């Protein structure tokens with residue numbers, strides 16, 4: 001192996017893992033298209049072809065204790081977090097064995113207990129405050145966690161995105177928001193949505209750090225996102241990562257994407273994340289033809305088994321429609337404390353309930369506009385500036401004096 | 405024990421639940437240092453600290469979103485809407501994923517959203533609304549509307565301990581107007597059970613929230629005229645205590661529903677349909693409704709008075725129904 005120097009070194013096994021997940025995502029995508037053509041997919045089918053490096057490279061930075069909430073194009077993230085192709089296949093085919101038992105489709109499922117995955121919410125932007133809350137909750141419980149979600153270029157224009165990013169920033173929540181800039185929101189190009197070249201610049205408005213990364217270079221995606229994740233974990237607050245990539249299909253199967261200039265597809269086809277990574281692995285002698293063939297065979301074998309399993313799952317019984325509107329004791333709510341509970345109970349939790357306002361908000365004070373944050377590189381501003389000069393009382397930041 | 409107001413009862417519920425369970429955290433606007441616009445959370449920041457009493461930016465969408473996220477961590481967040489009218493700003497959150505999370509993918513949301521609702525205090529169109537039916541219409545949510553200090557405390561405690569999202573609509577007209585002595589020991593009031601506030605044989609008057617006061621006054625007057633009204637305080641609108649309502653109608657054979665919510669699409673329609681389905685044969689008269697005008701809540705006192713149901717409206721309707 002002749003690996004370049006990496007801030008966050010990846011072993012051969014990990015490098016091949018990245019390939020496996022990207023390739024599995026693509027093969028699964030193509031399998032779903034075949035099922036769609038056979039009329040076995042219920043409802044719409046959303047592809048992430050061309051964007052595999054973003055989902056896989058970002059999700060791969062997360063540890064077991066970390067949480068993520070995928071969106072519809074983040075099947076790669078679900079696979080990395082331990083869901084199986086059968087889960088996605090059964091979801092799309094609306095089968096009883098699917099994680100939601102047929103109550104929802106596509107990638108709309110999660111797992112709070114084991115994998116720490118929050119189900120997608122269709123309403124774009126809504127996951128940002130939710131994952132901020134998961135981060136705040138985890139921090140409160142003493143967990144050293146990071147939460148992550150993805151949002152499209154289009155989704156960054158929603159109110160929920162703004163409120164969520166702002167709350168995350170004000171709370172310095174350990175949260176990483178990956179903006180998956182795939183150039184299109186349905187039929188509308190980025191330039192018609194946002195008057196910015198880099199969506200990462202939105203971070204400046206929140207006084208938080210941001211990065212721009214080549215979203216079709218899985219190693220770069222991993223390195224950049226890992227840095228973002230570690231910063232968030234260290235308590236530096238939320239981080240926004242813009243991954244520049246391209247949606248290589250229509251919005252969904254029904255959409256032929258005739259509005260996309262053909263040359264644009266050509267441009268990005270030449271930068272296909274899987275083909276690029278194959279070259280990367282070969283040039284750096286991480287693998288040889290044999291290893292590649294082995295991985296391909298493994299994926300083929302696995303997908304065959306997964307498909308068989310999924311197709312054998314029946315459609316749900318109609319009565320299921322009536323069940324589960326409310327939790328009637330089917331779940332036990334349990335918080336996983338990783339700090340002594342006495343810390344959050346009086347008398348230890350008690351404080352003097354008063355604000356400290358630095359510089360009283362005067363023009364030369366800390367509430368001046370955040371300093372220019374740089375276009376693409378880490379853009380941090382001080383917590384004070386992010387907070388309009390009022391010291392906020394979250395962890396890691398200065399707090400009003402305690403009573404004792 | 406000295407008698408306490410409804411707002412004090414709410415504060416006691418929050419305090420006792422926070423003491424009992426460190427998973428209970430509060431989130432909202434101006435709830436910490438200031439203690440909440442109506443002082444429901446006064447003193448709780450000093451006692452429980454910044455991590456458990458979280459002042460947020462003015463972002464209802466983010467408040468509800470973050471509360472859901474915290475609940476996924478096994479916490480039991482209680483989110484305050486400064487005025488319940490602002491819940492419209494996070495209507496999307498409430499109906500699209502708070503309500504559907506458990507059904508869709510088995511993600512329980514043990515959170516509470518509470519806030520002051522209702523008119524009669526000249527709050528005008530943006531600070532007086534009764535939004536209960538927006539949420540009663542959304543399966544997955546529970547909606548409670550206490551009319552006494554005892555119930556406000558007991559229902560809020562039940563709401564906090566419930567594994568489902570519960571919306572607690574606290575009528576601001578009642579915050580400091582109703583007062584009573586509360587038990588020293590821990591108690592809860594079950595969600596989904598109405599209370600018979602006054603037994604009667606001639607007709608049933610079902611109501612909830614601040615209207616319970618009007619209806620009790622009306623029942624008093626009616627009694628002087630020899631009409632004995634049975635007063636039901638619904639206490640919970642979702643799930644509705646249909647059984648309790650039908651049972652009462654089986655006794656009195658007549659039903660009047662009174663609510664401060666506007667008439668069209670109010671709970672009275674749902675109750676009438678239920679009684680029609682389950683006890684039509686029992687009815688000795690048409691089900692009647694007294695409700696607010698189908699209009700925004702107006703500001704000026706004479707306008708608001710006209711808008712809201714008055715005691716006289718209740719007695720008039722009850723008399724006519726009793727005579728039927």
Ligand SMILES: Cc1ncc(C[n+]2csc(CCOP(=O)(O)OP(=O)(O)O)c2C)c(N)n1
Pocket residue numbers: 073122123124151152153154155156158182184185186247251
């Ligand atoms: C709030 C909201 N409005 C509209 C939609 C319908 N919708 C679904 S996906 C989409 C385009 C999203 O574009 P983008 O955020 O760039 O994500 P991409 O599809 O490119 O991954 C739209 C308009 C939605 N899901 N949510």
Ligand SMILES: [Mg+2]
Pocket residue numbers: 152153154180181182183184185186247
């Ligand atoms: Mg897009």
